[in-house]
Amino acid sequence: MAKLTGSRYKLGMWGERAAATHLGKAGYEILDRNVRTPYGELDLVARLGNVLVFVEVKTRTNTEFGSPEESITTQKASHLLQSAQAYMLANHLSDIDWRIDVVTIYKSKGQPPIVAHIENAIH
Numbered sequence: 001m002a003k004l005t006g007s008r009y010k011l012g013m014w015g016e017r018a019a020a021t022h023l024g025k026a027g028y029e030i031l032d033r034n035v036r037t038p039y040g041e042l043d044l045v046a047r048l049g050n051v052l053v054f055v056e057v058k059t060r061t062n063t064e065f066g067s068p069e070e071s072i073t074t075q076k077a078s079h080l081l082q083s084a085q086a087y088m089l090a091n092h093l094s095d096i097d098w099r100i101d102v103v104t105i106y107k108s109k110g111q112p113p114i115v116a117h118i119e120n121a122i123h
Helices: 006-025 074-090
Strands: 029-037 040-048 051-060 097-106 114-122
Touching: 006 029, 006 040, 006 051, 006 097, 006 114, 029 074, 040 074, 051 074, 074 097, 074 114
Parallel strands: 051 097
Antiparallel strands: 029 040, 040 051, 097 114
């Protein structure tokens, strides 16, 4: 897992805060942030009603290297599934409904961010 440094790290952290704000306004309760598991990191863990929602946040300033969604490879999706399952096991949550969502954010200088929320994006 590559470590982000400098401006990329700051952009990522900004994106996670923006995603948490967006989700909060939509009725989600943020339970945890940046949870490390043996399989990778879960950006946000939230709850909507009786459903636990693991959220992968992808923030971009342009599409030079593709859309944020395109950066979620088969391997990344597998790690997200394994991370979610590890979280469920570690927290004794075997009988609760859950899903993995993706929140994408485009940040353009001088413009409000464009946020897209893809529910149940990885299964």
